[in-house]
Amino acid sequence: MAGFTYRRLACDGRARTGVITTPRGEIRTPAFMPVGTAATVKAMHPEQVRATGADILLGNTYHLMLRPGAERIARLGGLHRFMGWDRPILTDSGGFQVMSLAGLRKLTEEGVTFKSHIDGARQMLSPERSMEIQRLLGSDIVMAFDECTPFPADEGVAAQSMRLSMRWAQRSRDAFGDRPGHALFGIQQGSVFPDQRAESAEALRAIGFDGYAVGGLAVGEGQAAMLGVLDYAPGMLPEDKPRYLMGVGKPDDILGAVERGIDMMDCVLPTRSGRTGQAFTRRGAVNLRNARHADDPRPLDDGCGCPACRGYSRAYLHHLTRAGEILGLMLLTAHNLQYYQDLMGGIRAAITDGALAPFAAATREGWATGDIERL
């Protein structure tokens, strides 16, 4: 598709590093996408998000269609202008969140009708409506509308769900049309069943997409089962297109996914954790509410360049967190997003150098110590 390209720069085992080029800028892969659910990455100015090294944000179709509304955002010039982020945005299809958040859902071949969790208004999502909403938002990477197969699902239920998603994938492709500079990604389903993953991948390749997501993971199956699927599922997807793992994850999940050939990920974890006093570091996760930080004059991580680590002590972050101060969650959100982007940068450099294995081992060793005294 004109204006949207993916170029692999290096491989190390199954891991890949590369660059996605869009009219709104480049996306270095493997990429972590901060989540901007309701047209804002919570507690962050967009320029602060960019300063962490983020090349692309994720927006949630379900949330935005309900409030403030896709047509309204279109009238106001699109999501980029609305939220002050001029780089690429990927939007999900709304399919996952409508099933997890909305009330009174009814799923048919046509799509899903539901009640808004905000005001109870009756709403509808279908492949065609999802494509329309994502077009109205001005999304750079549009996700096909699918049903995220719940976990666990028995083989018959999973197959039925996957095949519905494949029919919806075709309808998404048809409704998306030809939009130079904008990409449409298909989503592989098939739960934990290799035959179904293969059937789904084949169906998606036959339709043809600009990128491919491995769907139906990070929904409660646990890391071992997720990595089990990632041992084979990404390899079923085209090598020359980006591969996206939705809703992942913890730093260790991210590393495991990259090792298995994933190029893009998103997760609310760094932002949500930041709002509850949890910080991610090279020595594992740290709860700033813990009393042991109350008198600690050291920065959280003096090797980190984020505003929290450059300007403040652990004692101050502890104080802000305990006092429920907004600056506390602003600073910890910024730190966590910086940590995630620094991790991605380290991963990309390691793949380029053919040194992902030692990088991963050293990184996991650091996390395992849990010893932030050594930061």
Next chain:
Amino acid sequence: MAGFTYRRLACDGRARTGVITTPRGEIRTPAFMPVGTAATVKAMHPEQVRATGADILLGNTYHLMLRPGAERIARLGGLHRFMGWDRPILTDSGGFQVMSLAGLRKLTEEGVTFKSHIDGARQMLSPERSMEIQRLLGSDIVMAFDECTPFPADEGVAAQSMRLSMRWAQRSRDAFGDRPGHALFGIQQGSVFPDQRAESAEALRAIGFDGYAVGGLAVGEGQAAMLGVLDYAPGMLPEDKPRYLMGVGKPDDILGAVERGIDMMDCVLPTRSGRTGQAFTRRGAVNLRNARHADDPRPLDDGCGCPACRGYSRAYLHHLTRAGEILGLMLLTAHNLQYYQDLMGGIRAAITDGALAPFAAATREGWATGDIERL
């Protein structure tokens, strides 16, 4: 006092403009001090506060002594370092807030014993302890410990309260000692009684302070009564020292106070209002939650240089406010602080030009229209 000086640059009627010099930087007067209650101006990075033009912040002794504790802040290098603000800080004495926030208060000649509103722990404040806490915090401008006379108070009660505050003022002066580069301000009491205001001013002048506050106002007496006291009370205080009106106020209160000879003010209004969706503008206060903003593509005020007005539409601010997004209160807090500092800058320039009256008339006319469509 060495290292702390006040210099008047121009007068216009009773209004004055000048500069306070401290080792930590200059304070342009009339000055508005944003409130950083718990070692943070809520929802703002300190560099963003500085970017609005603020020369000085206010910290609350009562809050800081309870959490994280004055001794702890001292061990961590003082309040400036703790909160990342290297310019002047004024701390209140704790006297007002202990009476309005703490539980089980007992006031004696010695001071006030009370229970912390946070954890119920028994605490004490006296002139000596307040001076000690403010020294531990590293405050640049220390306030004498006083009793803020409640309003209304009959003449006898007010006189008794004022005379207690004057005895505490002497004890504050004695306990403060000689601290080059740090200033101690006395606080005039006397409620709405001119004779008592005069007696209080005389007592304070006899003790001698680096600056003088008009106390006991903005406690429910209303604007007319407050301005009535300000018609005479500031004139009782030394002309060659800064005059501070505590806890004021709305933009119109600020203008009225400056016209009556006040040099310094503080108030939570711009920050607190920002957290509830209210914005201050040249055309009066605006509630961003109002549905009329939902589709408005214009900036809140295209003449304002704050991040909210430079980067976003009223529709976006409305959306953030309605959705309860943290960025909404970050942006509106920044806007309101910018509005207040721009107002102070306009006031200082008008006094310098001998044009405060036309400036005040035009400013009040703008507020009175309430017509933000014209912004």
